Amino acid sequence: MSQVSKPKTLVQCDFDGTITEEDVSFSILDAFANGDWRQLLAEHREGKISVGCFNQKAFAMVKASEQAMIELTRRKAKTRDGFQRLVNHCSRNGFRLVIVSNGLDFYIKEILGHVGIDDVEVFAARTEFHPDGIQVQYVDPNGNLLNDGFKEAYAKLFLGEGYRIIYVGNGVSDIGAAQLAAHIFACGELLRYCNKANIPCTPFDDLNDVVKGLQIL
Template identity: 25%
Template sequence: MKKWAFVSDFDGTISKEDFYWLVIKKYFEEGHDLFKKWKAEELLDIEFLQTVFSSIHQEEVKIIEDIVSLQIDEAVPQFIRDVQRSGGDFYILSAGTDYYIQHILSHYGIENVDVISNKGYFHDNNIHLTLNENAPTYSKRYGIDKAKVIQQMKKEYETIYFFGDSEPDSHPAVYADVTFAKAALIAILKEKEVPFVPVNDFNEVREYLRLQNIF
């Protein structure tokens, strides 16, 4: 069994803004109303994202330009190297799509990171998702069931650290050994009485791990 892994959400945790908001603000004005319907639970998360990502209508070179303009937590590239140098594996676990995450990793020269997410591809000037309903980690609501992914990983690692920021992250937080929470996830986990470490960014996570002699 491997010693430990650090698993992070992407949108709003690694990135400072959800990619779907970038798309809505630049290309999909109707997305504001769609967002309200989603929050009112009239749409599943995956339905919301599929609609937004298929409403870009731009050449791929422009979409990639937009993706790499997405600001990330400045500490992330070094944090990932610190995890790997300290004997851990770093994973990104996202209910978005690997399409934009891989472009971000490439842009920052980040290597040896497994991305567990909904498969995405460029076609007809938009981003489309391929969902595998037969996958053991499939979720009808999110496309990918983050809790099941963490449960599977616990068979492989002695310790799982997890970091997230929003409602989908409350489900894997139940199974991680240590959960770091920021933004909306803090109140959600308090209400659910799930243990967590409140943080604002990756620098605070690094400090926690340093004090635990992990780094």
């Protein structure tokens, strides 16, 4: 009798508010944006502008140096309990762990480096620093610029590569990609959406909860 092979498993994980306790981009905007970025956030949450459009407009208000923002993230950003354990669990079990985030690449890499994580794939907003503000771009797997659907684009890529996706997230921008997954771990706005829409998911408080859930899937 031939054995049925187990599917390849990929854990697609959000960053801000999922791996970190709070949204790092909001801390940067609070500290350095020269303008009413929260009005833009309200427009995004009301569905008037995409998350890509929000980040592009909001970070154009930031004139601070990259170093000043890195120093802020070192002081303020904290990863959720269990992050290292999640990385180790995925490595031991042959799961591909990928961070796909609407956050900015420079601070994600800084925070990962600060906690000693240098072997996790990251797909995030590409940033360039200019005197008149930060330029933010979202690039899909084919090299095309996007304003929306960044996380979904990568989830579809991973499905096309034959992976079973386990999704870990906390926000509204996770909804589309999460619905492509075989299983969802959710907190925050993503959890509220799943509960309201009767989408099966596993709630989590920290990433130890995710590891425990992965052990029984």
